[in-house]
Amino acid sequence: MSAVALSANSPKNAGRVQPMAIALLLPITIVSLVGFVAPVANLLVLSFQKAEGTGALLGGFTTETWTTVLQDMFYLHLILNSIATSLVITVLTLVTSYPIALYLHRSRGSWRNVLLVLVISPLLLSAVVRTYGWIAILSDQGVVNRTLMFFGMTSPIRLVFNMTGVVIGLTEILMPYMILALLAGFGHLDRQAEEAALTLGATPFTVFRRIILPLSLPGIALGSLLCFVLAVSSFITPKLLGGGRVFLLATEIYDQAIVSLNWPVAATLSGVILIIFGTALLFYTRLLKSVM
Amino acid sequence: MARAGTAPSQDKAFLVLHRLRKAYDDTLAVDDLTLEIAKGELVAFLGPSGCGKTTSLRMLAGLTPASAGRIVVEGRDLTHVPPYQRDMGMVFQSYALFPHMNVARNVAFGLEMRKVPRGEIAQRVVEAIALVRLTGREQRRPSELSGGQQQRVALARALVIRPSILLFDEPLSNLDAKLRDEMRTEIREIQQRLGITSIFVTHDQVEALTMCDRIAVMHQGRLEQLGTPEDLYERPATAFVASFVGRTNRLKGIARGDTVETGGLSLRTCGTHQGDVVVMMRPHRIVLGEAGCVSADGRAVNRMTGCVIRTVYAGDVVQSDVRVADSIIAVEQSNRGSGELPAVGATVTLSFLARDTLVYPAAP
Missing domain, CATH: 1.10.3720.10 (MetI-like)
Incomplete structure (x- = not known):
């Protein structure tokens, strides 16, 4: 809400504030994507794959x-x-x-x-x-x-x-x-x-x-x-x-x-x-x- | 007493505090407080912060245990009765409303605790909310109300249980000046209409003077004086009361009979005294100008000349500091719009009646 108010009140600053915000959020976004979202997605993909009794993954899709x-x-x-x-x-x-x-x-x-x-x-x-x-x-x-x-x-x-x-x-x-x-x-x-x-x-x-x-x-x-x-x-x-x-x-x-x-x-x-x-x-x- | 409304009954024994005392580790917060309050009276506990007025009120409510002494209401000793059995309503400085309940639920709380039938609760809540003029806001949460409205809810919540005594702990000090004036009148009117014995803790002398039947001035845990507003202002018992209630000039001097020698001045005073004293006079009882004050009954008048060193234009009044001999005397004149502001540096004549002086033995 404050960001909206800020850009509405000072259009000159709006261009500057947003790249700054993105730059500050970028590191945590990357860490989160690599360290959390990707593994969880991988895990879910894994749960829909076939496997042999020995543990070898066969790929494909199965529920x-x-x-x-x-x-x-x-x-x-x-x-x-x-x-x-x-x-x-x-x-x-x-x-x-x-x-x-x-x-x-x-x-x-x-x-x-x-x-x-x-x-x-x-x-x-x-x-x-x-x-x-x-x-x-x-x-x-x-x-x-x-x-x-x-x-x-x-x-x-x-x-x-x-x-x-x-x-x-x-x-x-x-x-x-x-x-x-x-x-x-x-x-x-x-x-x-x-x-x-x-x-x-x-x-x-x-x-x-x-x-x-x-x-x-x-x-x-x-x-x-x-x-x-x-x-x-x-x-x-x-x-x-x-x-x-x-x-x-x-x-x-x-x-x-x-x-x-x-x-x-x-x-x-x-x-x-x-x-x-x-x-x-x-x-x-x-x-x-x-x-x- | 010229005050309107039900006159407090002459029987002063509705509420009795007897040698009430509160000791913390090594300090006495309240020291031997003894006083009697009549039914229907509104009594102020007035004093600077730390004087023990709030502690006294909390002991009355049962929120702080008394170290010694007794609290008796209508002959019943309440000293060791827990707060929830004392039947006293309390209005706090910070309102202390229940934030998770709406206005109606807040007001109903005390009645629910008393197991009042639901139909009666609903009716009494409506009445109490109407009394504090908040009808239509029953469903609001406290956070949706202004400070003044919140304090009205707190008042309704305390009133609805029809307490034997209503306690106010600086209820107006969080409100702005205009609202404070309004609430002052409103609280006094409701208190008189319902005839509820009340105690009003405040550090604001105007509040105490304008609202209350009697005032107990407290200082360092002790009761300095208990009296009507007029008693306190016109006949202060101690130097502390004189300087705390209203503005005063304060001059040290040596008394001989009815004169006091102070800083190169010789003042005629009221009554006779001996030794080191403090002389006080109210700035607005001092008259500025050649004509001086009229002493029709032939009483003694002090008259002196001095030099104006400071003038403050405060709207209704004009305040000036005048150097007379070695002392500085504050003078206050009402602003009549005639434009005669005393100029800084001007030589002026001051005069005041000897009977308008207050003389106290100097503190050792």
Whole structure:
């Protein structure tokens, strides 16, 4: 809009502004085309190609891989399981991160900086290292089970190399992203509006439900979108904490591409992930529109 | 009192603050505030920023816990009652409207909290919105309204719950001058019509003087004086009140009986004093010109000559600074359009009545 206003008001400048804008946008456009659009296009082309059992691509065009994948109960179950698991992880991440983010949003001064560093510091560590950390904590001989056994439990609970481990690990790994996204979306929160609600007779819980929660919806939407996308596409953590027993889209794509050398199936499943992301993005924009 | 509307009842015990105190780490924000307010009264808390007026209001609302003291409304001790059970309406400086709700929902909020039946809510919301003259804008979001309209919504939202006490926290300071005048009249009119006991925090003396039944002047956490606007202006209890309410000339001197020696001048003053004092007089009570002021009842008149060093033409009034002996005295004359602006450098005669001086012991 400002560009329109600018060119309308000063036709002399219009000729100068646009080449400048194009020049500034060019690098990112090229990187994006080469690094993102082309590979994704290539992937989609791959999903419509035939392949031999040995993995050699035969070229040509076939929708066979797509129809097999979308009719196979194993893959359908895999897709639904991935979406459900990621949704559970997203909700858990939201519930655990929200109080921390709200507290951070309200703290001031150097204390706030200390807390922020604490929140961000896990990101400085590779997810692989943190995942191994979780294995150490959650395994049968780990801190949690040892403590429980000390207090009289007879046999350890299986907390790792199953779905429970994947959910716990991913929730913790995604928390910093959620907290930062929530903080970014908390701009509409207004302490005085909360106080006004209190004087109007709202209990603290009602203030949370009727004022704080609706005003922080943009942050909740942003954080949930981000964490859902990261959870669906995460690969290392489910691979390690799942112990080969948890089947999710990202790990299956890896197996198909590297172990089975079935590139068309891997490409098709990647296409499915893209469709899931697109749908999530659609939900996100819908939600934002209804809030604002 | 010449003020219009329902006269506040003589029973001063509707709202009682008793030795209310707020201490932060090492400072006292509010120090032993004690006062009584009658039902239907509009009382201003007036003072410079940091004087504790807003803290006092927030303690009244229950938003800031009191460190000591008691808040009693109609005999009920509210000191430790949470804000949502105090039944007080509050209007904030920043409006504090709920941005995700339209005007009608904002106004209805307090009634919903009180579990008022839906039919009655709808009716009372319509009435409250009409009261603040916003009929037709019920469906607007706060962001679609001007500052003045937003503050009217905030007023309607606080009024609709029929609170026992209405609290205003500098509600007009974000509005421009013309709108402020308008809202001042409007708030006072509504307050008197509904007879709601109200407290109005402001740093603007004009607001306090023109709107309120009584004014509590606060300074450094303490109550300096509580009185009618006339009391405050004509009979300020302390030097701080005298200089904060209205403009004053302030001269240091030594008093002996009814005269004060100050900067080479000898002034006749009101009453008798001894020792180091501060003498104050209002610039507009000083008369400029040969004729001087008339003292028909034979009271003492101070008369002196000086040199005009500065003149400011301010429309309604003309302000001049006059050097008299070692002091500079500000004089204010109303502009009658006769064009006699005192010229800079001219020698002029000043005169003022001894009874128009205010004398206070000098601060140690």
